[in-house]
Amino acid sequence: MDGAYPEPGAASNSGSRAAKAVAELKSRDRDIMLLTHTSAILGWDQETYLPSKGIDERSAQLALLHGLTHERTIAPENRSLLDAAGANADGDPSLPPLDRAFLRRYRRRYERAVKLPQELVVTLAEKTSRAQAVWVEAREADDFPRFAPHLQGLLDLLLEVSDRVGYDEHPYDALLDQYEPFMKTSSVDRIFTGLREQLVPIVEAIAAAPQVDASILEREFPVAAQERFGRTVMDALGYSRDRGRLDVSAHPFTTTLGFDDVRITTRYNERFFNSAIFGTMHEVGHGLYELGFAEELRGTLLAEGTSLGIHESQSRMWENMIGRSRPFWRHFYPILRSHFPDVLSDVDAEGFYRAINRVAPSLIRVEADEVTYALHVILRFELEKALVSRTLSVKDLPEAWRAKSRELLGVEPANDREGVLQDIHWSMGGIGYFPTYALGNLYAAAFMQRINRDLPALWTEVGEGNCSSLLSWLRTHIHRHGSARTAEELCVEITGQPLSAEPFINYVREKYRDIYGLD
Numbered sequence: 143m144d145g146a147y148p149e150p151g152a153a154s155n156s157g158s159r160a161a162k163a164v165a166e167l168k169s170r171d172r173d174i175m176l177l178t179h180t181s182a183i184l185g186w187d188q189e190t191y192l193p194s195k196g197i198d199e200r201s202a203q204l205a206l207l208h209g210l211t212h213e214r215t216i217a218p219e220n221r222s223l224l225d226a227a228g229a230n231a232d233g234d235p236s237l238p239p240l241d242r243a244f245l246r247r248y249r250r251r252y253e254r255a256v257k258l259p260q261e262l263v264v265t266l267a268e269k270t271s272r273a274q275a276v277w278v279e280a281r282e283a284d285d286f287p288r289f290a291p292h293l294q295g296l297l298d299l300l301l302e303v304s305d306r307v308g309y310d311e312h313p314y315d316a317l318l319d320q321y322e323p324f325m326k327t328s329s330v331d332r333i334f335t336g337l338r339e340q341l342v343p344i345v346e347a348i349a350a351a352p353q354v355d356a357s358i359l360e361r362e363f364p365v366a367a368q369e370r371f372g373r374t375v376m377d378a379l380g381y382s383r384d385r386g387r388l389d390v391s392a393h394p395f396t397t398t399l400g401f402d403d404v405r406i407t408t409r410y411n412e413r414f415f416n417s418a419i420f421g422t423m424h425e426v427g428h429g430l431y432e433l434g435f436a437e438e439l440r441g442t443l444l445a446e447g448t449s450l451g452i453h454e455s456q457s458r459m460w461e462n463m464i465g466r467s468r469p470f471w472r473h474f475y476p477i478l479r480s481h482f483p484d485v486l487s488d489v490d491a492e493g494f495y496r497a498i499n500r501v502a503p504s505l506i507r508v509e510a511d512e513v514t515y516a517l518h519v520i521l522r523f524e525l526e527k528a529l530v531s532r533t534l535s536v537k538d539l540p541e542a543w544r545a546k547s548r549e550l551l552g553v554e555p556a557n558d559r560e561g562v563l564q565d566i567h568w569s570m571g572g573i574g575y576f577p578t579y580a581l582g583n584l585y586a587a588a589f590m591q592r593i594n595r596d597l598p599a600l601w602t603e604v605g606e607g608n609c610s611s612l613l614s615w616l617r618t619h620i621h622r623h624g625s626a627r628t629a630e631e632l633c634v635e636i637t638g639q640p641l642s643a644e645p646f647i648n649y650v651r652e653k654y655r656d657i658y659g660l661d
Contacts (some may be wrong), residue, residue: 160234164225164241167248170214170223172441177211183399188271189391190407198562201271208267215255217368222426224249240438243626247443249322257306261475266299270571277569278392286540286558289569294536296571297529304530314530317574321450322581324628327527330577334520337580337643338550339454344650345513348501351658356488356500365418367481372408372422374477379460380613381426383407385433393566394421394508396428402442404432416498416509423465427457430613434621449629450575451641454582455589456616462512462583463590463649469605471495499657504550510582513650517550519580526573585629587646590639 181204188200208216224245228234233245255263273292280289300317309315312327319325338598376388391407398404406425411417431447439445447453464470471478475491507518525542528534533544543562544554556563567575595602597611604612619636633641654660 154473160237161228161241163223164233164237166222166247167220167227168244168442168523169593170217170220171244171248171443171541174211174214175441175443175445176529177207177214179399179403181207181211182397185271186397186399187407188274188397189393190389190472194275199276201268204271205264205268209260209264209600210448211256212255212260214564215251215616216554220248220252220257224252240444240626244442244444244495247625253442254307258303259306261301262302262306266303266571269295269299270569273571274381274566277563277566281392281559281563284557284559284563286563289563290536290539290634293539293568296568297536297573300573301530301532312527314527314574317530318577319574321572321575321578322629323449324630325449325451325577325581330523330581332501333584334516334523334577334580337516337584337646338520340647341513341516341650344563344647345503345517347660348513348658351660353502354500354657355493356359356497356502358486358494358497359415360413361415361485363415363482363485365412368410368412368415368418371478371481372419375419375474376422376426378474378607379423379426379430379609380435381429386429388422394425395566396425396432398432398446401435401445404429414509415638420461420465420498421508424457427460428453430460430616431621434617435624436622439624439626444498444624444626446625448623448625448627448632450477450578450621451581451585452629452632454578455585456582458579458582459586459590463586464609465605466495466499466512467601467612468495469601472605473500481633499653501654501658503553505547505551505553505555506564508538509578513654514551516580517578521546521550522576523580526576530573566660581641584641584643584646585633588633589650590649591645592636 182205184200184207188197192200227245228237230251231246232242233341236244269292273289273296275288276292280286303315304313304316307316307319310326313326318327318330322330373388377383385402386404386406389405389407390409392407392409394408396404396406406422406429408418408425409421431453435445463568471491471494475494478494479486479489487498499511501513503514503517504510507515507522510518521543525534525539525546528542529536529539540558540562547561548554565576567573593612593615600612603609620632623632627635630640633639637645651660
C-alpha cells in the first residue's frame with residue numbers, strides 16, 4: 143500500500159482509519175460490480191441472440207472479463223484495506239451496521255477468491271461458455287456423448303476449486319457455499335432426508351385418490367396469445383418494464399446487468415400451457431427481488447441476493463403459492479379465457495385450478511408439481527454428491543439418472559433430453575446450485591406463515607388482481623436488505639426459528655387435502 147492507512151492496532155483515530163478503508167473498498171467494489179455486470183450482458187446475449195458461429199470469440203471475451211474481475215478481487219491492496227477496516231470479519235465496531243455487513247461480504251469474497259489461481263478462473267469461464275453452447279446442441283439432438291467431455295472438463299475444474307478453497311466435512315461444501323453461503327452438505331442431507339420422508343406418503347396418498355383431469359393444459363395454446371397474457375400477469379405482479387425485459391431462451395433465467403437492468407426469459411410450448419406462464423412468474427419473482435434492493439446498496443456487492451435459497455423462495459412463492467392459488471385465478475381466469483376463448487370455452491375456473499395443481503410424478507423438473515418438485519431436486523443433489531465424491535463417473539451419469547428417477551419419482555426418461563440433459567446448470571459449472579431450489583420452497587412456506595399473519599386481507603386483494611401489499615411486505619422484510627443479512631438471519635428474524643421442512647409440509651397437506659379429498 144501507499145501508506146494512506148495506518149497499521150491495524152495503531153491506537154489513535156482507528157474509527158477514521160476504518161471509515162477511509164471502507165470508502166476505498168467500496169470504490170474498488172464498484173469496479174468489480176461493473177465488470178460482473180458487463181460479463182452478465184455477454185452471457186445474456188449468448189443465451190438469447192448470439193449467432194451460433196459467435197461462440198468462440200464470446201468464450202474468449204467472457205474469459206478475459208472473468209480474469210480481470212478476479213485480478214481486482216484478489217489485489218494485495220484489498221487485504222491491507224480489510225485489515226485497516228478492522229481485524230474481525232465484520233470490521234471495526236465503530237462502523238455503521240451497513241458498512242460492517244459490506245466488510246463481512248467483501249472479506250468472504252476475497253478469502254475465497256485469493257485461493258484460486260488466475261489461470262483456473264479464466265479457464266473455467268471459457269469452458270463454461272463453450273459448454274453451454276454444446277449443451278444446447280446436445281439437448282436438441284438428444285446426444286449426451288457430445289456433451290459428456292465438456293461436463294468432465296468442468297467437473298475436473300470444479301474439483302480443483304473445491305480442493306483449493308477447502309472444506310471441513312465434504313468436498314461438496316466448497317461448491318454449495320457459492321450459492322448457499324454458510325450451509326453445509328450435512329445440513330442439506332438432514333433437511334432433505336426429513337423432507338423426503340414426509341413427502342413420499344403424501345405423494346402415495348394422492349396417487350391412491352381419484353386423479354385430477356389436466357388434459358385441458360395440453361390443448362393448443364398459440365404462443366402469441368401466451369405471450370400477451372404472460373405480460374399482463376408480469377405487469378400485475380409489479381415487474382418494471384422500464385428496468386427489465388422479457389425474452390426467450392432454451393432454459394428460463396434471470397440475470398442482473400445493472401441496478402436498473404434486470405432481465406428475465408421464458409420459453410413457450412403450444413401444447414402445454416403451464417410451461418410459459420409459471421416459468422414467467424418464477425422468473426418475475428427473481429426479478430422483483432433483484433429490483434428491490436435498497437438505494438444505499440447500489441453499486442456494491444450487497445446489491446445481490448443473500449443466497450440462492452432465499453432467491454428461490456421469492457420465485458417459488460410467486461409461481462406457486464400465489465400463481466397456483468384459487469384467489470389468483472378468480473381474477474385472472476376470465477382474462478385468460480379472453481385470450482383463448484375457443485380453447486377454454488368448456489372449462490370453468492375450478493376445473494382450471496385443479497388442473498394446474500395436478501400432482502403426478504413427471505420427468506421435467508421445471509414443469510413438476512409442487513409436491514413432487516423437491517424429489518427432482520433431491521435426485522440431482524444425490525448425483526452431484528456422487529460426482530464430487532468421485533464415486534460416479536460422467537459416462538455413467540445417464541443410467542444413474544434413470545435409476546434415481548425410478549427410485550424417487552417412479553418414472554424413467556425415454557431419452558437423455560428429458561433426463562440428464564434437461565437442465566442448463568451443469569453446463570454453467572453450477573454444481574452445488576440445485577439444492578437451493580428445494581430450500582427455496584421451505585423458506586417460502588415459512589415466510590408465508592408470517593405474511594398471512596401480517597396481511598389478513600392478502601387473499602382478498604390477490605383475488606382482485608392486487609398483489610401490491612405482498613410486494614411491499616417482501617420489499618420491506620427481504621428485498622431491501624440484499625445480502626446485508628444472511629439467509630439464516632433473515633429466516634430467524636422473520637419466522638423466529640431456523641429453517642425446517644415443517645411449514646412447507648403443512649402447506650402441502652392443507653392445500654392438497656382440499657384438491658384431492660384426502661383424510
